[in-house]
Amino acid sequence: MEKLYTAGELARRAGVSARTIRFYEEKGLLRPRERSTGGYRLYDDSAIVRLQEILMMKYVGLPLEEISQALEQGEDLPVAGLLARQRELVLEERRRLDRILEIIDQAGRHCLQGQLPITRFVEIMQLLTKNQQANFRYGLYERYGTSGQRWHEWMFEQLSLEPGTRVLDVGCGHGNVWHGSWEKIPGDCRITLLDKETGGLQFLHGIYLERRRELSGGTELFFLCEDAEKWKCPSEAYDLILAGHLWSYIRDREGLLKKLRRGLTEGGRLVSTFTSRVSAGDVNRLLEPVLRKKVLESYEERGHAFAAEMEDLFAGEFSGFSRKVFHNGLRIDQPEELLRYLCNLDGELEMRIRAREQEVRKYLQELARQGQTPEISTEGTCYCCRK
Numbered sequence: 001m002e003k004l005y006t007a008g009e010l011a012r013r014a015g016v017s018a019r020t021i022r023f024y025e026e027k028g029l030l031r032p033r034e035r036s037t038g039g040y041r042l043y044d045d046s047a048i049v050r051l052q053e054i055l056m057m058k059y060v061g062l063p064l065e066e067i068s069q070a071l072e073q074g075e076d077l078p079v080a081g082l083l084a085r086q087r088e089l090v091l092e093e094r095r096r097l098d099r100i101l102e103i104i105d106q107a108g109r110h111c112l113q114g115q116l117p118i119t120r121f122v123e124i125m126q127l128l129t130k131n132q133q134a135n136f137r138y139g140l141y142e143r144y145g146t147s148g149q150r151w152h153e154w155m156f157e158q159l160s161l162e163p164g165t166r167v168l169d170v171g172c173g174h175g176n177v178w179h180g181s182w183e184k185i186p187g188d189c190r191i192t193l194l195d196k197e198t199g200g201l202q203f204l205h206g207i208y209l210e211r212r213r214e215l216s217g218g219t220e221l222f223f224l225c226e227d228a229e230k231w232k233c234p235s236e237a238y239d240l241i242l243a244g245h246l247w248s249y250i251r252d253r254e255g256l257l258k259k260l261r262r263g264l265t266e267g268g269r270l271v272s273t274f275t276s277r278v279s280a281g282d283v284n285r286l287l288e289p290v291l292r293k294k295v296l297e298s299y300e301e302r303g304h305a306f307a308a309e310m311e312d313l314f315a316g317e318f319s320g321f322s323r324k325v326f327h328n329g330l331r332i333d334q335p336e337e338l339l340r341y342l343c344n345l346d347g348e349l350e351m352r353i354r355a356r357e358q359e360v361r362k363y364l365q366e367l368a369r370q371g372q373t374p375e376i377s378t379e380g381t382c383y384c385c386r387k
Contacts, residue, residue: 004033004042014051021051027064029054029071065358137276138176140341146329151276151380152176154326156184158382159240159271163216164188168238168263170228171246174200178221179207187216192238194224194231201225229256233263240264243272247310254313261317261387270318270385274310276328277303278345279377286374287342290363291352299346307381318385326380333373335364 011018024030025041030050032041050071057067141151155177161167163186169175172193178185185191195201201223208221224231229252241260250256260270280296287295314321332338339361343350353360367373 002044004044005047006036007032007041007043010043010047010051013048014055016051016055024051024054027068029064029068066362136344137341140330140332140337141328144330144332146331146375147327150180151326151328152180154380155244155273155382156181158324158384159242161186161189161240165190165239166237166265167191167240167242168233168260169193169242169244170260171195171243171249172200172204173197173244175204175207177242177244179204179211182207182211182214185215185219188218189216190220190222192222192224194226194228196225196227198225233259235262236265236268238263238265239268241268241270243270245273245275247272248275248306253310257313257317264387266387268387270383270387272310272314272383272385274307274381276326276378276380279379282374282376283342283345283349286376287353287360290360291356293352295349295352296346298348310383314383314385318387321383321385324382324384326382327377328380329375329377331373331375333368335361335368338364338368338373 005013007021008018011021021030025032030043030047033044033047034042036042053071054067057070145151159167159177165186167189169178169191172178172195175193178191178193193201193204204221205223212221228246229250241264243260247253264270278296278299280300283296284294311321311323330341332341339353339357343353
């Protein structure tokens with residue numbers, strides 16, 4: 001006679017709680033074989049196998065809806081594909097944790113030996129998180145950008161460097177505009193790279209030591225670890241100041257702009273860029289079928305307001321400025337990277353996506369499976385201001 005188990009006995013055999021058994025039964029994933037004369041639910045050996053299947057799929061991260069669909073497919077279950085997809089999810093989570101560990105380690109280095117006030121700690125964490133997001137976006141443009149030219153190559157052209165130019169790069173980061181066009185830097189230039197974070201400066205200094213002989217004759221690079229807002233910029237020391245993607249990190253934008261203007265020689269130039277703006281229309285067309293509403297309205301409004309504020313500041317400090325736009329786009333054919341990119345665009349958008357994350361994920365996965373990955377257009381803005 002086949003042995004039957006109560007819910008409690010089945011739970012003990014599987015190493016779960018009786019409440020878990022009831023939950024899976026309520027969801028239709030697990031069914032009793034019969035009921036006893038006393039009304040107790042009884043399960044057979046097939047229920048043990050079914051419960052093991054549920055727990056395995058739950059362990060690798062499948063949501064209950066997909067577990068139900070997979071169990072219905074039985075022998076046709078595409079196990080290899082499910083595991084490959086879940087493996088990528090786990091790898092992405094590991095990468096996310098690695099990024100968090102890196103941020104924590106960097107914040108720890110800021111602490112040095114003393115205690116760090118909570119306000120300063122929050123400020124540092126926000127800064128480091130912004131840097132991580134910027135690096136993530138840069139990596140996406142390197143892999144999925146649709147323009148025939150890279151941003152840093154285009155930006156180097158906007159600098160219009162001549163031999164002997166004295167340059168200050170404020171908030172240089174990893175200096176892509178420089179090491180990406182190393183052989184094009186003219187001779188006798190003096191380029192000062194300034195940033196409050198040591199990581200990018202150390203990276204650039206390493207490149208400089210390895211490749212300085214490849215630079216045109218007389219060109220030198222100098223490295224300053226300083227907070228741009230606290231640094232006393234020398235007067236009339238630079239022919240060109242580059243402030244790339246800097247302004248969203250600055251509290252007193254007008255004060256820093258005045259300081260940088262004083263640091264320019266008469267007739268010198270400030271070349272400034274903002275973080276690329278994403279086409280709200282493209283994002284709407286992508287997400288409306290699944291979110292069933294337009295998105296990024298506030299994102300677009302903030303972008304216009306920020307640009308208007310900076311243009312007013314430029315007009316108040318400089319005799320004139322010109323504006324150029326770099327047109328690019330992203331066609332991200334990896335659903336998880338596309339999902340993360342969309343969440344990083346805007347806090348309100350992320351909340352909407354997270355509220356229906358599994359539905360959005362399945363939708364993006366289906367688009368990728370059908371080869372219908374859309375292009376999201378972007379615009380990078382460069383301002384050239386003349387003293």
